[in-house]
Amino acid sequence: MFRPKLLLTSLAALALGACAPSDPQAVTSAAIASQVILPTYSRWVDADRQLAISALSYCQGKSDLETARADFLHAQKAWAELQPLLIGPLAEGNRAWQIQFWPDKKNLVGRQVEQLVTAQPQISADALSKSSVVVQGLSAYEYILFDADIDMANAEQKARYCPLLVAIGERQKALAEDILSSWNSNDGMLAQLSKFPNQRYADSHEAIAELLRVQVTALDSLKKKLGTPLGRGTKGVPQPFQAEAWRSKASLSSLQASLASAQTVWAGVDNKGLRGLLPKEQKPLADKIDAAYAESNRQLAALKPPLGDLLASEEGRQQLNAFYDSLNVVHRLHEGELAKALGIQLGFNANDGD
Template identity: 55%
Template sequence: MHSNPYPRFAAAITLGLLLSACAPSDPYAETSTTLTDEVLLPAYTQWAEANRRMAASSIAFCADNEELDATRQAFLNAQFAWAGLQPMLVGPMGEGNRAWQVQFWPDKKNLVGRQVTALLKRKPNLTQADIENGSVVLQGLSAYEYVLYDKAVDLTDSATKARYCPLLEAIGEHQQKLAADVLQAWEAEDGMTEQLKEFPNERYADASEAIADILRVQVTALDGLKKKLGAPLGRQTKGHPQPFQAEAWRSDATLGSIDAALAGAQRLWQGADDNGLKALVPKDQQDLASRIEVAYATTRKHLADAMVPFSELIANEAGRERLDALYDDLNTLHRLHQTELARALGVQIGFNAHDGD
């Protein structure tokens, strides 16, 4: 009499499932998933919320229901949320010209001021469509900051306020919609969140490609921070300081923006609980992990110590020396990620958007 083969077959399947459940999972996939859930998605959500509040704030201010100080604070919150997102521009935000729509920098020829003035002369009854179809110079935080902070715009004068308010509200609406659209692209079915967690997909063949993408964007942002400090310090202009090439100089949010971007890069490195890129450094290279930890701590401490108005720091020799030391800190961090961390994780960095600047 033949014994029934099915119980053995079923047992074999069950054993196979148990073994696969016990099999060590791909550490790159694990890290990509935890970074997505605990760092990337929360940062995009926070950015979208900061923009929603900035848009609401512009409407309240223009209706005389909010003081200028509160409106400026809502702008700063959006500026710092955006700065913190810079090292995380994987996927939708790094495509098209979306980043330019958020912030126009460097503004070497005061295009922001000139284009805002020209636009309001040409379109005294500005509509949302004028901004949507207009230049990226006018759509983002740089133009919003100009209206709120530039000495040429006196918002305590009711006629001036009435002239500039349609622009303020239109930019607020544009930023809110842009951030909401990007967040939607993250959260949608088969969206960026899924693509960083389930492999293969149309963007990444495997988890190591996703990690490589995250590291490349982080490295580009660290290099970008050197530019944001180097340009006003005059490193591209034979040492002649160019204070008006600083990021967010009108609101004196320059160093705060650099710190927020550094904090974003550090979150990718550390994760929520030492489960970020740091977790992928091989056991025999823990010295590298320690040096990166020290580099972040040192840079952020020097930044915290230098938190006086950027315009004051760059105006005197002692201040410029502190900024130069900070530039060297950023350079160390950038090199550690671009060369040593990339090698440790098996990532080819290649060229980035800042190369050759």
């Protein structure tokens, strides 16, 4: 059985050892891959393995609803941490939507879950993998455990939804293990971000450029995940049901996990992040980005969740708008001054056209 934790230290050492010290961008790329991204993917796999165990345990009556919900929230947090690190296989082939379907503007999750449990009452993980992405992931799992119209304390309702719950747990576990395995393969992302040239990157500068592009897209996504329910695209009319993980009231904690993860790419471990690539004369820019992250974290810490309650009051909306503005500063600094300082042309943003 593949055990990522046992391999993590040796893989990190191998990745860092593959870089010539004369190439700081190669060292930084390898460090971010092995010290930031890979451990986050490993935590995600662990959380999804627990989710699969949890669904089965709950549906067999061996654990309670509170425990099942806590395990979901753990998996949701692990996924939120991963969202700023979508580089490689997870960014391809619509896989992110297989993990979480957002935004759900027309309640497709609720409607398609109901259709599926009626059409395939004993669905398996294999059959689920051939179904719509809307019902394969955390959004559908959350709907079953948290939606106000579903009473999982009722034996009949529990029997109706449990096969799908178990199938989603297995599906997410298999998907996560497959992604991590491809990361660790001989020519996988860990290797490609660590030794140059390779089939993906002609040199280390290309790798750093993609890491920054992913970072900029992630920060833009954070703004969307706050701005959409805040009504910034609907003339200020709040859209609470457009928030990520609104049923479980995990919207703000998910934002917090994603922001912390994005900041780790910037700061790195042992200063081997994007920040460390800035020369001494760019210290004012590094300080400015540090201060922008600190302000965003301060604004977020001041918010009293859940998000829905904040959206319901004028004062709460003002606080959320201030937090949004702080995120925008972080995003613009990465997109503009940091990209320029690192000599990177960003070009296409994965969120363009959304």
